[in-house]
Amino acid sequence: MWKFIFKRVFALIPVIIGVTLIVFFIMSLSPGDPAKMILGDEASPEAVQLLRQEMGLDDPLLIQYSRYMYNAIQGDMGLSYKSKKPVTEEIWARFPNTIKLTLTAMTLAVIISLPLGIIAAVRQNSFFDGFSMLLALFGVSMPPFWFGLLLILFFSLKLGWFPSSGSESLKSIVLPSVALGFLHMASIARTTRSSMLEVIRQDYIRTARSKGLSYSSVIRKHALKNALIPTITVVGLQVGVLLGGAVIVETVFAWPGVGRLMVQSIMGRDIPMVMGCIILFATGFTIVNLIVDLLYGFIDPRIRSMYT
Amino acid sequence: MSEHTTTAPIPTLEIKNLVVEYRTEDGIVHAVNGLDLRIEKGKTLGLVGETGAGKTTTGLAILRLVAQPPGVIVDGSIHLNGENLLMKSEKEMEKIRGKQVSMIFQDPMTSLNPVTRVEDQIAEVIELHEHLSWNESLAKARDMLELVGIPGERGVDYPHQFSGGMKQRVVIAIALACSPQLLISDEPTTALDVTIQAQVLQLMKNLREKYQMSMLMITHDLGIVVEICDLVSIMYAGRVVEHGSLEDIFNNTRHPYTEGLFNSLPNLEDRKAKLKPIKGLMPDPSNLPPGCAFCPRCDYAMEICHTDKPGKVYRTEDHFVECHLYSEQNIGEKVIGK
Ligand SMILES: Nc1ncnc2c1ncn2[C@@H]1O[C@H](COP(=O)(O)OP(=O)(O)O)[C@@H](O)[C@H]1O
Ligand SMILES: [Mg+2]
Numbered sequence: 001m002w003k004f005i006f007k008r009v010f011a012l013i014p015v016i017i018g019v020t021l022i023v024f025f026i027m028s029l030s031p032g033d034p035a036k037m038i039l040g041d042e043a044s045p046e047a048v049q050l051l052r053q054e055m056g057l058d059d060p061l062l063i064q065y066s067r068y069m070y071n072a073i074q075g076d077m078g079l080s081y082k083s084k085k086p087v088t089e090e091i092w093a094r095f096p097n098t099i100k101l102t103l104t105a106m107t108l109a110v111i112i113s114l115p116l117g118i119i120a121a122v123r124q125n126s127f128f129d130g131f132s133m134l135l136a137l138f139g140v141s142m143p144p145f146w147f148g149l150l151l152i153l154f155f156s157l158k159l160g161w162f163p164s165s166g167s168e169s170l171k172s173i174v175l176p177s178v179a180l181g182f183l184h185m186a187s188i189a190r191t192t193r194s195s196m197l198e199v200i201r202q203d204y205i206r207t208a209r210s211k212g213l214s215y216s217s218v219i220r221k222h223a224l225k226n227a228l229i230p231t232i233t234v235v236g237l238q239v240g241v242l243l244g245g246a247v248i249v250e251t252v253f254a255w256p257g258v259g260r261l262m263v264q265s266i267m268g269r270d271i272p273m274v275m276g277c278i279i280l281f282a283t284g285f286t287i288v289n290l291i292v293d294l295l296y297g298f299i300d301p302r303i304r305s306m307y308t
Numbered sequence: 309m310s311e312h313t314t315t316a317p318i319p320t321l322e323i324k325n326l327v328v329e330y331r332t333e334d335g336i337v338h339a340v341n342g343l344d345l346r347i348e349k350g351k352t353l354g355l356v357g358e359t360g361a362g363k364t365t366t367g368l369a370i371l372r373l374v375a376q377p378p379g380v381i382v383d384g385s386i387h388l389n390g391e392n393l394l395m396k397s398e399k400e401m402e403k404i405r406g407k408q409v410s411m412i413f414q415d416p417m418t419s420l421n422p423v424t425r426v427e428d429q430i431a432e433v434i435e436l437h438e439h440l441s442w443n444e445s446l447a448k449a450r451d452m453l454e455l456v457g458i459p460g461e462r463g464v465d466y467p468h469q470f471s472g473g474m475k476q477r478v479v480i481a482i483a484l485a486c487s488p489q490l491l492i493s494d495e496p497t498t499a500l501d502v503t504i505q506a507q508v509l510q511l512m513k514n515l516r517e518k519y520q521m522s523m524l525m526i527t528h529d530l531g532i533v534v535e536i537c538d539l540v541s542i543m544y545a546g547r548v549v550e551h552g553s554l555e556d557i558f559n560n561t562r563h564p565y566t567e568g569l570f571n572s573l574p575n576l577e578d579r580k581a582k583l584k585p586i587k588g589l590m591p592d593p594s595n596l597p598p599g600c601a602f603c604p605r606c607d608y609a610m611e612i613c614h615t616d617k618p619g620k621v622y623r624t625e626d627h628f629v630e631c632h633l634y635s636e637q638n639i640g641e642k643v644i645g646k
Contacts, residue, residue, distance in 0.1 A: 203418040209373055210413075211433040211482065212406035214398075221432070225423045300423055301466035 008290045012283065017069075019282040020275060024065050027271045033057075037269060038081050072279070078272035082265070087276040091258055095280070097167055098257035102246050104173055105181035110235070113185040117192025118227070122219060124197060132189060139186020144245045148179035148252040165254035176253040180245050184238050188231060195230040199223045229300055236292030243281050318390040320490050320522035321347040321370070326384035328365050328374060328546075335594040339365040341546035342384070345524075347490070347539075352516065352523040354533040356569070357543035360590050363526045364414065366543075367492040370524075371411055372401050388490065407437040410483035411492040415499050416476035420467040427453065427463025430482050437486045452481040456511060473504035480512065487519050494526045509535055530573060534558070539626070542566045545591055545601035552627030560642065562629040565602045567645050600632065608633055608644060 035051040036043065052058055056067060071078065077087035116136075120129040155175060156164035163172045199205065200223055208222045209215070247259035254260065262277035264270075297304040323345040330337035339362040347353045355363050368374045370386055372393060386393045388408060396404070413419045421429060430449035435442055450460030456477040467475055476496060483491060496512065497505040513536055516523055525537055533540055533554070540557040542550040542565065550563040561567050568586035588605040591597055597604060603613040613632050621634040633643050 203413060203415060204421040206373060207413060207419045207479070207482070208421065208432075210371055210405055210411045212402045212404070212436055213432070214402055222421050222424070226421070229423075302422060302468045305468070 012286045015286055016279060016282055020069065020279060021065065023275060023278045024068065025061060027274060028061055030269060032269050034081060034271060077276045080273045081270045082268050087272045090261065090273065091276050091280060094256055094258045094261050097255060098246055098259060101173065101176055101180065101250065101255060101257055102242055104177040106184060106242060108177055108181040109184035109188055113189035114192055117189040118196055120193045121196035121200065136186040136189045139182050144179050144183055145248045145252050147182060148249055151175045151179055167256055176249050176255050180242065180249045183245060184242060187234060187238060191234040192227060192231045196223060196227040199227045225299055229296065232292055232295055236289050239288040240285050243285060317349065319346050319348050320389060321345065321524065322387040324385045326366065326369060326386065327382040328369050329380050329382050330378040331380055332378045337594045338596055339546055339593055340369065343546065343548055345541060345548065347522045347524060349522055350520055351538045352525055352536055354537035354540045355524060355526045355543055356528060356530065356533060356540060358528060358590055360593065361543045362546040363543055364494050367411055367494050367524065367526055370492060371405055371409060406433045407486045408488055409490045409492065410488040412479050412483050412494060412496045414495045416472055416479050417499060419479050420475055422467055425464055425466060426478050430485055433482055434485050452485050456481045473500050473508060476500060476508055477511065484515055484519060488521060490522045490524065492524045497532065530569060545593060545596060547630065549602065550629045556624065556627035560623065560627065562623065562634060562642065563631050564606050564608050564644050
């Protein structure tokens with residue numbers, strides 16, 4: 001087990017290197033001189049040149065990248081071009097907000113979509129089944145930014161129930177987490193339904209029935225755990241989409257999280273800040289996937305025996 | 309045979325005129341078409357037939373577990389110890405399943421829940437019917453494992469850690485955990501290696517003695533029938549076309565289909581006939597011929613066979629055949645296989 005975890009954490013290294021390398025190069029290719037950006041338009045060419053030398057901007061890209069990573073490993077991700085504050089400080093200040101938003105959205109999605117998918121499968125072709133799958137179809141088809149705007153339009157501008165932006169009150173998390181969670185609710189419900197349908201056709205369900213268990217206890221005791229295996233996979237894969245969605249939803253609702261910070265930094269070409277955000281997202285994604293894999297083994301003994 | 313019912317003891321299982329259909333989008337599959345079966349207490353009946361004959365459907369119908377939809381039990385009666393199961397509510401059936409009637413399914417590889425410990429899967433049925441605490445049920449589950457030849461401490465393992473033969477032993481342990489009166493075994497050894505087959509069969513024989521069970525042994529293997537059965541029903545396209553004791557079926561074969569089954573067996577003793585498989589295939593059960601279902605494949609088919617369904621002709625009190633070749637007059641002699 002520990003060996004497995006260690007191996008997975010180790011595998012994180014090439015992922016981080018790959019992601020940062022790509023982002024670093026893309027950001028360097030984009031037009032605009034960071035030194036000029038830091039000093040402002042009125043700065044003399046000499047001052048700009050001096051700063052460029054100081055920052056090592058004239059060195060080959062690979063050297064610049066290595067220097068950046070060397071510092072980053074030690075926890076120094078540089079200063080934001082814009083605020084002139086350390087990148088890590090700025091990110092950590094916003095990180096709890098992103099966690100709060102994604103966790104709420106995910107919990108919301110799982111709580112609603114699991115029963116939805118299960119009942120839809122057990123009552124296949126019923127009205128409930130049709131209705132919930134239609135809902136799910138809406139969910140996967142609607143981009144979260146658009147759905148977010150609809151929510152704002154209706155629930156804050158028209159009805160005035162919830163604030164449309166910010167994170168001051170408890171109420172303010174409602175709309176962004178619904179906007180973000182809806183998409184996941186849809187895909188989790190669909191996966192749960194289809195894996196449940198698959199599972200209830202299996203022989204071991206018939207065996208369980210032949211023991212004299214009622215249909216509902218067969219679903220609860222035998223079908224559910226098996227049906228959850230594909231669902232957990234999807235939840236894990238969805239974390240990537242969820243983080244991507246968080247970037248958009250945070251921007252739409254002016255939610256002060258890392259996603260919004262990243263968008264603002266990209267607009268302002270704040271390279272160190274963008275790098276910091278990306279590294280955080282990439283690491284977060286891989287760690288969540290590791291947790292999902294472990295969860296997988298927790299449920300399925302066949303997988304568990306592969307770990308050891 | 310109708311006069312005997314008053315004095316004869318009530319049979320463990322008596323099926324009359326069972327009709328089961330699968331109503332699918334592509335048409336109605338006539339899986340079981342007026343099947344009659346009778347198993348006296350403590351006896352084992354072999355239900356023999358090719359794949360698709362409706363054997364599994366018959367077994368599932370007894371437990372009222374035919375997949376629904378698309379399956380529908382259209383007609384007939386299934387009496388267990390004199391009570392019609394088709395009249396029972398679902399709640400009543402839940403008390404019967406696993407307690408009075410158990411079923412062993414065809415494929416042990418897929419019959420067990422992959423994410424549940426083996427002992428839990430056995431204990432579950434014990435807890436349900438014997439009203440024991442979970443710990444008592446677990447203890448009994450381990451006893452059951454020992455009984456089928458698996459060390460009790462292996463109970464904490466999961467199905468994937470067991471071989472096919474061991475899984476089938478577990479399935480047997482589940483089926484027998486509450487000492488049922490009737491055990492339905494649906495090709496219990498088909499999926500196993502030959503050497504394992506013999507072991508499992510021997511185990512089933514021993515346990516049948518121990519529990520004094522009646523048994524419905526579904527198989528397509530006449531070798532197993534000889535091993536374990538008292539009576540044999542030969543099933544074709546959802547009907548019993550010949551029924552009798554081992555002696556009747558093996559030495560006084562009447563139906564051309566039964567004859568065909570023997571001829572397609574390699575090296576069965578005292579049968580010199582060369583290996584001769586039955587020509588053609590089982591008719592499509594969603595499109596059965598109007599006359600005898602076997603007639604398109606029958607070497608003895610006559611004109612009447614194409615248009616009329618044959619009725620039962622009794623050779624002895626037990627042994628009957630459904631075939632136009634026979635009448636009250638000539639049933640004593642064998643007109644086929646000359
Ligand atoms: N769930 C089902 N839906 C539709 N047809 C089925 C289903 N189960 C069995 N059948 C059909 O019913 C017929 C009898 O099947 P079965 O009882 O499994 O036969 P056997 O066990 O003798 O091989 C076959 O033609 C089979 O295709
Ligand atoms: Mg079968």
